[in-house]
Amino acid sequence: MSVNTGPPSTPEDFAGGTSPGPTGSPVLARSVGAGGAELAAMAPSAGADGFGGGRRWEFLHFALRNPKLMIGLCVELIFVAVALFGPLLAPYSPTYHGTPGLHPSAQHLFGTTYPFGTDVFSQVLYGVRDSYVVGVLGALFAGAVGLVVGFAAGYRGGVLDEILQLFTNVMICIPQLVLLIVISAYLTTRGVLFEGIFIGVTGWPWVARAVRAQTFTLRERDFVDLARLSGRRAVSIVVKDIAPNMASYIFLVFVLLFASSMLVAVNFDFLGLGPTNGLSLGDIMNQSTLWSALDLHMWWWFIPPGAALTLMVLALYIANVGLDEVFNPKLRQT
């Protein structure tokens, strides 16, 4: 691993750079390993300006020629368009009551529910939006907390590092979904905003761990030493010298956080703990279970919302692999 950092007596640090994503998924494994390789190749020459100048065009050049990134991005953009304009396109209101239990047909693309007869297609169009909102909020909050903790621990080191690492490791031991269930079971009204924030503030630990490991490799570099010698404040060094050198990595982290927040949210909503002021894809599946769609063989009630979410997440994963190849020259040839 090129990202082995820190005192080699703690195995955690050996693996620090390659912690898999929060889905239990080593999706990020290569990104992180590769991130390190990229840093090694890039930092000395590019200095603090790793993401700007000519490189940006180089990235764009490779991005446009990367099929994984392009396919993933296109699918994702279609869903984003659905999230933005879906409610306008929806043939029925999500609370419309028609003939219950209809099979999919031209009038009702995904059939209708039972016993209320709402149009599943319209519900899915609405649901995509709420699922995205929760995903974005979750990613922003988890990313923010993870970055702050990771930078502080990695750059400062010492006692602060020990404390933050302890806190991070403690949070990793507490299953996110279980914690979320316990928190929200006591609430009678739950908003989309609330859900996004709570998913964010419980989903950051792996980000903190990964960012810390990356910061560790960078803080010993000459250009960081130089910045320190010039008497600049720590925050300014982190923001202007360290963060830009891992910009591509941070970007990948946000993509994965976005995907994982949506996944956590759908399972959470499925348990009936979803937003009471909205309708997410998980809520639709929850309702289908409550009205025993499974026993009634009404597959059109729970398959389309889940399939939509799976595609939204899958497109992000594939785009992520593509982005990784774009950012990391080592992966391009293969």
Next chain:
Amino acid sequence: MRRYFTRKIITYVVAFFLATTIDWAIPRIMPGNPVQLYLSKFSITTEAQYAALQKLISASFGVNVPVWKQYLDFWDGVLHWNFGLSFYATEPVTHVVFQAIPYTLALLIPAITLSYILGNRIGAMAARRKWLDNTVLPVGYLFQAAPYAWLALAMAYYFAARLHWFPVDQGYNPGLLPGWNWTFIGSLLEHWFLPFLTVFLVSFGGWAIGMRNLVIYELETDYARYLRSLGASQRLVRKYAYRNAVLPQLSGLALSLGVVVGGNIVTEVVFQYPGLGHLIFLAISDEDYFLLQGIFMFIIVGVLLANFIIDIVYVLVDPRTRLSMQGAAA
């Protein structure tokens, strides 16, 4: 080595402490008031009835004493595995939980270990066979992107409701008497298979992809190049690459526990499989807060124990930690 375990144990003690505190504090911080909720389950007509019932319920919930005392009482309960009575089952919470734990473990332990072992094997194989790579990668990503709830619903619909290959409710056929006979064990297995497969498949994809990426990465490192230049066989180089790739996968296993446990909850709900997840679902819908508090503590203890086991395995697998044990330095 000692330092390694000291750090780990401190982490787990703090995690246990924090989890217990959260478990205690959340019902008290959150706007909903459990006492009021329980009161609303009774049909009360007069003011006096209300006051009397409120007093009774407050006393039985242990919330009629100062807050610090409540906190100590809660710790006392946790340390004695006493979480009060379950409203839904009218039995001690510990009883209800103990009945559910075997089912959850029967799903989780095989699903986690098998997906980890097979996923790593297949992933390492995919790193050198193009055709396998081209199937494992997309399928792996698909299973990873699929929410547990949806995959479980799809399986339950297709294999159970549609094809009738498997049943979809409870842990065994309710017409059977539990016992050590083949009919009963067969029924257990039948009910177990689909939820197991769901949890297995989602994790499997992750491990396969992770291993594939790590092996490819390891094969590019200096030591692998050096070995090759010395004329070592492909087999040997791959063996070393695999061994090095297993380490990050193992710490990934510890990280993934939380997600698998969460996914397992949802899967059990879909299949109405009588484990802890299904119990959580019942506790939520019946507003059975004592049960919820108890299950939370049991899950935390389970996850911490599993983490500790992984730490021990890590030491056994990683020569570096073992070396620092022999050298006095660490």
